[in-house]
Amino acid sequence: MKLQEYTESKHNFEECMKCTVCTAYCPVLQVNPRYPGPKQAGPDGERLRLKDPFFFHYALKYCMNCKRCEVACPSDVKVADLIQAARIKYDRSKPKLRDRILASTDFMGSLARPFAPVVNGVTGLGVTKTLLDATLKIDRNRTFPKYSGRSFERWLSRREKEQAAFPEQVSYFHGCYVNYNFPQLGKDLVKVLNALGVGVRLLDKEKCCGIAMITNGMTEQATRHAQHNVAVIGKAVAEGRKVVTTSSSCTLTIREEYPNLLGVDNAAVRDSLMIATRFVFEKLERGATLRFRPDFHKKVAYHTPCHMEKLGWGVFSEKILRMIPGVEFTLLDSNCCGIAGTYGFKKENYAASQAIGAPLFDQIRTINPDVVACDCETCKWQIEMSTGYAVANPISILAEALE
Ligand code: SF4
Ligand code: SF4
Structure with a gap:
């Protein structure tokens, strides 16, 4: 040795x-x-x-x-x-049923999507929350994200030809949240990238990045997902495309957790995968231009998600937001929001989760922005639930400001 x-x-x-x-x-x-x-x-x-x-x-x-x-x-x-x-x-213990349910975001999304209005109605009821609290120990104070009736994959696959006509192409790792809960973020990304002359393609069937599986003890499943995702991202990279993301946690997982925690070699794809605000920033630095609405005005407070801090990429989202004419920008203090994916859903963690986020919530209330910007879907759930302020991905704010 x-x-x-x-x-x-x-x-x-x-x-x-x-x-x-x-x-x-x-x-x-x-x-x-x-x-x-x-x-x-x-x-x-x-x-x-x-x-x-x-x-x-x-x-x-x-x-x-x-x-x-x-x-x-x-x-x-x-x-x-x-x-x-x-x-x-x-850890030799088996994950609890609750942890399996919370961590299986793509499986639960594919089950819930066809019945989205019913699922959304039922999960919002007080009696359902009380039942989940008593049986599964999912805290009754937690608000569940809503499901969308239509998947983002379906929406984009219908626009394949239109997207292929752009002179440059990227592939998009959209993640479970965009596909099952909030396709509008994916549509906003397509709008922004099309305005830069870039077409957007789906990967050859991505799977959940596996972050919640890793933290909930489902290592074997997470490893299978990692191997699959590295293979499909590798195919896009081999065909000459960069791969963009809109979730800081998916990005960190694929770039860092796959090799460091799961032992899945991602060396061939790591440098080709990046958060969309970085991709947009680099395009603009190389001379691309965007046309903005003259009447756009918003007071925006940017929260840097913990995983964005770790990536060191919050600066790209900040620069993109500062560049939009009509944005009154505030960078929020570096604080964890407390939810950490599935962590804050668990009854035993709920109080700690809210206490951790309290300084961030107080600062948001003091600033009183029109919208809080951040690149993480679970931070969005936590901040919206705990403050009542709307939270949007910087890409969505950019899309709204475009002509
Ligand atoms: S800062 Fe604390 S909670 Fe966060 S990863 Fe490190 S030890 Fe864990
Ligand atoms: S911050 Fe200091 S104490 Fe903590 S791991 Fe690093 S060197 Fe050790």
């Missing part, structure tokens, strides 16, 4: 210098006294797990994989990855 292989682990825990910076940035540690924090559950725990794999085992489930500790760490220790990898490696 080479010396480097002997001294460096995959997630770099040996580099921890015990500065405790990560503990100051962990949103869970601030509100949940049962959680020992990123340093102890991460690099400290990893050393101890070499002797006893169950060290801090009870606490790992409290980590919501927001990655804020990794952004803060000056030694590039992959703290959140260490915690999630330990869960994957040592």
Whole structure:
């Protein structure tokens, strides 16, 4: 074995210098006294797990994989990855029915879509929420996202020829949310990219990125999804297309979690996959132009999702929003909204989830914007439910401002 292989682990825990910076940035540690924090559950725990794999085992489930500790760490220790990898490696318990339901977003979406009006009506009823709270421990205060009666895939596949006529093409990893809940975001992306002379294609049947499966202990299913998605993205890349996304969490999962947590090699596709605001920004930097409505005016407050912080790409969404004539822009303080995908739906996490998001909600109320912008669908659910303010993806705001 080479010396480097002997001294460096995959997630770099040996580099921890015990500065405790990560503990100051962990949103869970601030509100949940049962959680020992990123340093102890991460690099400290990893050393101890070499002797006893169950060290801090009870606490790992409290980590919501927001990655804020990794952004803060000056030694590039992959703290959140260490915690999630330990869960994957040592947790022998089977996921609960609730966790399987929450994590199977594409399966649940395909079941609910044909009956969307009924499902939306029933899941909004107080009696349904009480029942789900009592039986599955999904907190009764949580609002469920609405389903759309028509899928985005169906909408775009009917426009294949029209999109193929554009001189440049991209493929779009739309994710479950756009396909089953909110096709309008995908339509907004098509409008923006068409205005830049770029046609939009579907991938050769994408699957859910698997982020909720990873955090809910469904590693085998997540790995199968990862292998499938890398193959279909690879096909688009081999045919010369970039692949754009509108969800920061799907993006982070495909780029980072596939190799780091699931061991799925994405080297051939990683650099070709990017969030749409970055793609648009780069087109504009190279000289492309957009025509804007002269009467557009909106007070926009941008929330950088945790996974966008980790990607380092919030700057692209910010620049796009600042560039729109008529936008009065505020960058919100860097705060986690608290939902972390399925985490905030669970009864045992609900109070912590709302406490984590409270500073963000207060700041939004103080600023009183027309709309909150952010690139993550679950942040949108959390902010809309907790503040009553409308939340839109920067791409949708850009689409609305176009002539
Ligand atoms: S911030 Fe990094 S170096 Fe500092 S204690 Fe946390 S993991 Fe260790
Ligand atoms: S990923 Fe987030 S919740 Fe987990 S330890 Fe790091 S900062 Fe805390």
